[in-house]
Structure formats: C-alpha cells, structure tokens
Amino acid sequence: MKARIVALPGDGIGPEVTNAAEQVLDKVSNLFNHDIQIDERLMGGVSIDKNGIALTEETLADCLDADAVLLGAVGGPKWDDPSAKVRPEQGLLTLRKEMGLFANLRPVSTHQKLQDSSPLKNELLKGVDILVVRELTGGIYFGEPSCRSVNQNGNLYAVDSMVYLDYEVKRIVELACSLAEDRQGKVTSVDKANVLESSRLWRQIATEVAHDHPKISFDHLLVDAAAMHLITKPSNFDVLVTSNLFGDILTDEASVLTGSMGNLPSASVGTNGPGLYEPIHGSAPDISGKGIANPIGMILSAALLLRYSLKLEQEAKCIETAVNLALHDGCRTIDLQQHENSLSTKQMTKAIIDRMRNNIT
C-alpha cells in the first residue's frame, strides 16, 4: 500500500519521540512491503518562531491532504507568556477543528510487568483495559464567550463557556457504543449533571443514544466519582465516554495506572478524512534534549494510525506486540524505572524495532 503521512514533531521532546515513530513506520514499510512516505512540517512553538503563527495555511492544507497526521507535542516555557496573542496550542486546536476530529480515543491498559512502575497497588491494576472516548471539538475549549474584562466594581474577571450541541453529544456517544460492541459491551458516560446544564443535556442525549443500543450495558457517572473509581476500581471500566475537559483530566489520571504518562497513545478521528495520532503527554520541557523520553506513547500512536487510518491491522498488531515484548524483556526508560541501566529514547526504540516481526509471511 502507498500512503502519505504528515509528521508534526513540534516542540520539546516532540521531535525526539516523533523520530522514534518514524523509524518504526519505516520498519513496517520494509517488513510488509508498503510505501509509507512521511513529510515533516512545523507546528507549535517552532512554527511561531519561524512563521509568527502556530499553524500556517500551507501546513494545514498539507495535513488535510494527507492520509494521516502524526503529532509529537507542542508548547514550552519559551512560549508560555499568558498575555501572548499567539500560543503553540492554538495550532493544535485549529488542526483538530479544521480536520473535524470530534473524537479522541485513548486506550489505557496495564502491562503485568509494569505494575511496580505505578504507585497503585498491584491487585488494583490487574485486567485494566479501558478505552476513553473524549469529545474533542466542543465544550469549554471552544465555547464562546471566552474573554477577560473588568466589571463595574473594577474587578478583573475571565469567562470560559462550556457549550454542547445535541448532535455533538449524539455522535460521540454513538461512537462510544459502536466501539464497545467490539469490546466488553459496557459504556460509562461521565458528566457533572448535578451542577452543569451542559452536562444535563449531555446525560439526556446519552440516555437516548443508549436506548438505541439495547445490547450495550450503559451507565452514567459524575466526574468526581469517576476520578475516584479510576484509581479505586479501574478494571470495572470498559468504554468511558466524556466531554473535552473531563476527558483531558481523566486520561492524565488514568495514565498513572500504566506506570507513566509516556506510555499512552491517542487517535483523533472524525467522520471522514485523515486522523491525527499523538501521545497524550506534552512537550516535557524538564527532560527535553536529554534523549531519555519514553517513546512508547508515540510508537503506539503510530500503531493506531495504521489501524484506524490505513486499515492495516496486522501491521498495528506487529508494533503493539513488539512493545509488549520489549516491556516483558525488561526494557525500561527512566520514567518507568529509576535505574542506572535505564534505556535512552534511541535504545528503547531500537529494542522495539528489533522485536518487530511479520507473522503473516
């Protein structure tokens, strides 16, 4: 198969982990005889430095024209001035909106050999296999008005608006239900319906969608309770569907189950068009340039790209199996094991690539 991928390495550790994913995709091309072309473009702080904006029209057009987009991470202290008009995250938010990526899929599963890397008790981590489906183009990250001003008493105030339209809730919950059909058939919808009007609409629409999926076991949970259940009984969850803000926070929390934030991949998909694949972590300025970033979240994001955008299931499995084998064999970056024998990003990437096999030839 022939495919063109746009890679946006971004800032901080973004380029370090993107390079790892590119090597893995090259190996897939060689093993399975595909022609996967990868074109790198600037996005985020690096694009602000060169072009004055986080995402240029040309780069956006290139992304829309590609079969899929791979993204490292954006942001960092250099561009962190809160009063700045141009910010790295603007590129990411524009990209998600323009590509129509309304759903962010974040699989969270635990590896038996990594249980000691998590601060949680081992017995809580057994059998954890959660798919978080986060709404990505609505809610408080996009709602209007969003502004700062001064009120009549001279107090500075700021407003963000959590807005949800019925069809936005319907399509994300529909997707969660259809994904659950291929899993354990259980969906938990997370909201804050006891306080927020937007959450009451969310719950109403989610309930209607659930009625159309009688085979799915469907329940609702308030976000505060969900935050607690994620670390007290995580193996009870199958598919968890929630809004943009709640999903952002809950998946960072869920990453603790896996031992490190560096392990978690994500896929952002829309109705059609290319998907966007990125690890859930940020640009990690504290370790950037040291060559020690964990590349697994990024490499597993490349596997999701093969699965969802290119429909190459065997190839996706080949990467996931190689990651599992490397972890099974004790390969660890420093975030997973504070040890003098910890592997660098390059060594971990090589350990994974060395374990990739084409089992269908």
Ligand code: NAD
């Ligand atoms: P972060 O995810 O960058 O880092 C949090 C902690 O996890 C840090 O200690 C970091 O060293 C560690 N970590 C993250 N990824 C790792 C990896 N692959 N290997 C080893 N350790 C890893 O979050 P932050 O510190 O809150 O944010 C830093 C910058 O990243 C900010 O500018 C933020 O806006 C940006 N950010 C970008 C994205 C994105 O591009 N999608 C997401 C979140 C944060």
